[in-house]
Amino acid sequence: MDTNLQTVEIERKAEVFNWPFSRIATSLEASIIREILKISSRPGLINFAGGLPAPELFPIEQIRECVDAVLTNSGPASLQYSLTSGILPLREYLAEHVSKKGLPVTAENITITTGSQQGLDLVGRAFLEPGDYVLTELPTYMGALQAFNFYQVIYCPVTMDKDGILVDQAEEKIKQFKPKFIYLVPNFQNPSGITMSLERRQKVIDLAFKYHVPIVDDNPYGELRFSGKAVPSLRGIGGDAVIGLGTFSKLISPGLRIGWVVAPIACSKVIERVKQATDLHSATFPQYIIYEFLKRGYLEPHIEKIKVAYAHRLDIMESAMRKHFPENVTWPHPEGGLFLWLQLPEHVSTMKMLNESIEAGVAFVPGRPFHPDGSGDNTMRLNFANATPEGIVEGIKRLSVVLKKYC
Amino acid sequence: MDTNLQTVEIERKAEVFNWPFSRIATSLEASIIREILKISSRPGLINFAGGLPAPELFPIEQIRECVDAVLTNSGPASLQYSLTSGILPLREYLAEHVSKKGLPVTAENITITTGSQQGLDLVGRAFLEPGDYVLTELPTYMGALQAFNFYQVIYCPVTMDKDGILVDQAEEKIKQFKPKFIYLVPNFQNPSGITMSLERRQKVIDLAFKYHVPIVDDNPYGELRFSGKAVPSLRGIGGDAVIGLGTFSKLISPGLRIGWVVAPIACSKVIERVKQATDLHSATFPQYIIYEFLKRGYLEPHIEKIKVAYAHRLDIMESAMRKHFPENVTWPHPEGGLFLWLQLPEHVSTMKMLNESIEAGVAFVPGRPFHPDGSGDNTMRLNFANATPEGIVEGIKRLSVVLKKYC
Incomplete structure (x- = not known):
């Protein structure tokens, strides 16, 4: 042989x-x-x-504590298969967190993802077909371009000033190209560092409603403000016109790869279904670790x-x-x-x-x-x-x- | 406000x-x-x-030991971003393991995935376009159908007897439909429990070479043999005609969500690129835990x-x-x-x-x-x-x- x-x-x-x-x-x-x-x-x-x-x-030491508690209190569950949308206590925690900042949501609105990058890919999966248009800031996050490129889309980049994208230019492009969604990184934008002003946010949300174009609000850095005054989130102002992407990568650890998508329930259900086919669910164990970290009040x-x-x-x-x-x-x-x-x-x-x-x-x-x-x-x-x-x-x-x- | x-x-x-x-x-x-x-x-x-x-x-107690060792010895690295293809020591370990059973491979041939399900999706991403054909066993794993359905393919299911798919029927379908690949679960098949005989494996690999159709060898259960004699793996016999999918889900824990793909390097590079756009990489921390588990000899x-x-x-x-x-x-x-x-x-x-x-x-x-x-x-x-x-x-x-x- x-x-x-x-x-x-x-x-x-x-x-x-x-x-x-x-x-x-x-x-x-x-x-x-x-x-x-x-x-x-x-x-x-x-x-x-x-x-x-x-x-x-x-x-590291807080994570060690959390892991110990998880293995002691939820050992088998934390190592077993779990729901595609993520473990319930973590989704409930996030729903409460999101609800404090605007339109109330429940765990049903939340999907746990393998970092925000998977959130971008799943939004792409849920919405995009070859030849579709996506409206973006110019410049914009290259990882989002990478995720959306797979779906063979065409971009409508909109010029920014110090307050974010130029709304008139955005409206022109929406009228001309009918993009599937508007992709924005409104806080400390990657790469430009620009934060979108409140007035600009409100105007962009008006556009979303006027033309029925959803906004994808990619917000990995919002909590990392060193100076100046916080601006209400797009999801907070725009409610169900906005799909929000969040992540613990910059706040706790990127190696745990836990992010989330908050979306209207109809949209969450589509995202859950497309996620199911890609990986069944994100790793259970890191979800438990993150939840324990939050529950113990370690995040703030x-x-x-x-x-x-x-x-x-x-x-x-x-x-x-x-x-x-x-x-x-x-x-x-x-x-x-x-x-x-x-x-x-x-x-x-x-x-x-x-x-x-x-x-x-x-x-x-x-x-x-x-x-x-x-x-x-x-x-x-x-x-x-x-x-x-x-x-x-x-x-x-x-x-x-x-x-x-x-x- | x-x-x-x-x-x-x-x-x-x-x-x-x-x-x-x-x-x-x-x-x-x-x-x-x-x-x-x-x-x-x-x-x-x-x-x-x-x-x-x-x-x-x-x-659970062995995992606790492994986590402690990981946090003590590799704390920052285990919580940081890592390579899209996975952490090097785990890929090296898997390459050695795979090499023992057939064509030698290196870490470059291995991609770590979020369970085997992501392996299926990534293979779909790398190969499939709308209208493509995929040859499968009848019955076949429904999670694979779910993964491939997203790419809008058409199936050529081939009847099985107690030794696996009927090779003549498979050849007819390959000639008629030119499928992109042959998807097989050769060991204790999900759902039928059937194990493909050595003779049948060799014949299917001959078909793969004759018609230049790669085989996808999905093998989550191969190590779980209770009786009878082990059969050499498809990858072991067929070498670079075969893309192998493995997972620790049934052997250690599904909640850690660590699987792998072994493929010729040219194919690994495509898989790495399509994976990058979907989630940057699978969670680092569980990769370190699994590697520690293997290194300590806990798996066997x-x-x-x-x-x-x-x-x-x-x-x-x-x-x-x-x-x-x-x-x-x-x-x-x-x-x-x-x-x-x-x-x-x-x-x-x-x-x-x-x-x-x-x-x-x-x-x-x-x-x-x-x-x-x-x-x-x-x-x-x-x-x-x-x-x-x-x-x-x-x-x-x-x-x-x-x-x-x-x-």
Whole structure:
């Protein structure tokens, strides 16, 4: 038998096999962020790319306590299959949390997802068909583009000012293209850091109702406000016109991969059904851990702790940038979130700078992949939360050397 | 502000909103298994439906040890974002495990998934386009049909005998329909319990090479053999003609939701890219827990333990069935896995029996949803592993009362 198997092995290598992949699968590009993540363990590299929170701030001992309690009190249930929409106590907790901020909802409105990224994919699955239009901010979150690209959609990007998308331009595009939904990151937007003003939110919601276009409110950073005044959420103002996406990735741990979708029940049911076919349900055990963490009241103090640390890192990064960067590199000051968004002179290509920058020991994300219209080659995104304060200063120094060559 | 929000709430309810769902999303049906799972917490219900392993056999104390070690030794990494294809040590471990059984592979050939169900969806994403054909066994796993249905495919089901699918019929269908791949559950098939013979495996692999049709080898139960002789795996014999799906759901815990796909590297890269868009990666923390469990050598003794328990439960269920069931209800004796597959007289509809059976306090899965051609209404699947021995005897008694009315 062994000898036979070996003969077979030699004959049956992949080279001779034509793999009949689907056209869309082969046309997809890998995310540049994920590609950078692969090399980010390179010794000495300072990583301003990716949306990684600070690992040294993870609440490891609290998570250990929570795991112990879960295994003691709900061991078998926490390791068993569970409902597609997620475990009931976590959905009830989230429903209560969401209800405090606007239209009341119940656990039936909530679906637990494998991070917000799965929320984006499930919304895509539920709504999008080839040739559909999606209205987005310009720039917009590249992970959303990746998720929606699979459904072969066309984007209607809308220009932003410091208060969010320009409503008149949005209305024109809605009238012309009838998009399936409006995708927005209203708080500390990824990548621009912009927070949409209340007035702008109300106007966009008016558009949603006038033209019957749902809004997808992607809100991973809303709780990470360091300064300024909180703005009511789109879901809070717009109620059932809005599908809300939330996540614990930036607040507790991305490795637990627990996010959620809040939507009108009719929509939740469709999302549940499309999710069922993709993975039956998200991991049960992390859902129990997160619920225990919330139940013990650990979330609020932990958010306070990371906000202080991130605000400090933002301050350090901006100071270092003012000190070291060429004057023709500019950025708006964000009031929260994880990201700084840099404008370089128009002739500069940050895509072309990336390799040299990595050679110099610092990684960033070039801005072009955030632009569905292919513009933005002179922009870049820096994560100020992930590196330590010392690393931030050193990384900005390294980046400034490269910037001075190009700008 | 509060008053305004309340007015808005009343106006902005979902009823007035037309949700522009995609046609395929609204046409999908919820899995009957998942619907039964929803009512399975009903007090006193004995649940032979679903593929749930026995919760009282979960290795809770060993998992507690593993979690403690993970948090102590790899705390930050286990809670952080990780690679789309999965954490390297787990992929290396799996590559070694797979290599022992056939064509050698490396970590690059492995993708970690959120259970095998996500493996099925990702294979669908990578290969299938609307109108494509997929060759399956008849009956076949309904979760696979659910995953592939999203891609709007057409099935070519092939009749099985006690050794697996009929190869001549398969060849005819391959010639006629040119399916994108051949989907098989070769060991203790879900739902039929049939294990494909070595001869049949070799012939199917010959077909795969002759017609350049990849095989998808879905193998969640292969390690759960109670009697008879193990047969070399399809992947082991067929090498790169075969995409293998594995999972720890039936061996350690389904709630950790860790499965894997082993495929030729060119195929792994496509799977990685399509996975990236769906959820970035599967939860990191459960991957570390599983790897720790494997590293400590806990898997083999645990499998031995559950095999003894499941073989005992199978024996109890078959004895009770022989004692209580009408004589015109028959089933083949499976040599492993989780399921018994019952044939009832042709005029009986198990779909119609289900509600009455649940009223009588016992749930099963009707066989028709496992039949892509709509046949099989006189079949049903029973899970013999999930209920306790006492529950099995009582459940079979309850079911026999309903069966006697219909058969």
